[in-house]
């Protein structure tokens with residue numbers, strides 16, 4: 001099944017509805033000639049996502065990054081934002097591009113989310129917000145973080161790009177904090193090709209978001225803010241409507257692949273997996289594995305062996321955001337040792353909804369074959 005160079009297994013593969021289903025969904029878009037600007041598909045998807053994500057307000061965006069940027073700007077923040085370096089660079093860039101200063105706080109060794117025990121030591125009189133990330137779909141310690149945010153009067157915005165559909169004791173993950181950003185990029189569990197959303201219980205914030213993504217325009221002859229353009233188009237909204245019909249099947253299929261990975265890799269000395277969290281319904285967004293010294297092969301060895309076998313994997317997240325050229329002169333990764341250690345050891349293995357169990361076995365064989 002997996003032979004040198006012949007079969008290429010990608011680390012991810014976008015879920016797609018049947019072609020005919022999508023064509024039917026975009027037919028009215030063609031007939032109406034209404035292609036963007038909060039059209040009918042946009043409105044329909046927003047309503048369906050309010051339902052699916054259990055949110056009072058959903059504001060759709062052209063992508064997750066702009067959703068987070070607009071949200072930080074709509075909150076009118078100034079000063080320092082406490083966040084994690086163990087994330088996709090988008091989180092940090094959104095903070096910087098909103099005129100704010102990121103302050104990196106370390107993560108917890110068990111699930112690599114922001115460590116609430118380390119947050120308060122980072123708070124100064126300039127701190128205005130906390131931006132934690134539900135990394136790999138693992139839910140942050142939402143209660144502890146909420147308590148800190150309340151005590152110090154800080155805004156709390158979650159990067160929930162990885163956490164679509166996740167619930168905690170039945171409560172949808174997007175209902176924590178002041179707002180949450182979801183990404184609907186083609187590589188995410190639920191996608192609109194490119195797209196994203198801010199989810200919030202705050203109606204006034206949602207109104208400001210509507211301005212931020214449409215030039216600040218309130219009518220044909222009025223603009224009230226220096227907004228940009230971050231609207232989701234009708235073709236993307238139609239893709240979202242189709243994918244939402246199948247999302248529970250997509251997640252269940254990912255769950256079967258994850259179960260097989262856990263079966264094969266769960267009890268191997270030197271392999272560290274992120275454990276399921278009590279009370280959390282997962283979305284199986286990623287399958288990260290951390291290679292401890294005891295395993296006998298480094299993360300980079302395994303990455304190379306997989307590549308040799310035509311199997312894609314990703315050093316996700318390596319390097320730490322604070323180690324990128326644009327940030328390394330300002331920040332010191334030694335300040336976040338748990339995140340730095342994880343970045344050196346982690347590899348995410350292929351995971352997508354039509355990944356076959358036989359392929360999971362072949363991937364596991366290759367990983368385990370690296371042991372010396």
Ligand SMILES: *Cc1c(COP(=O)(O)O)cnc(C)c1O
Pocket residue numbers: 063064065066087088090091133159161162183184185195196
């Ligand atoms: C994907 C992602 C983003 C950005 O979302 P886009 O839709 O690609 O703009 C932000 N943060 C994290 C953690 C992500 O994985």
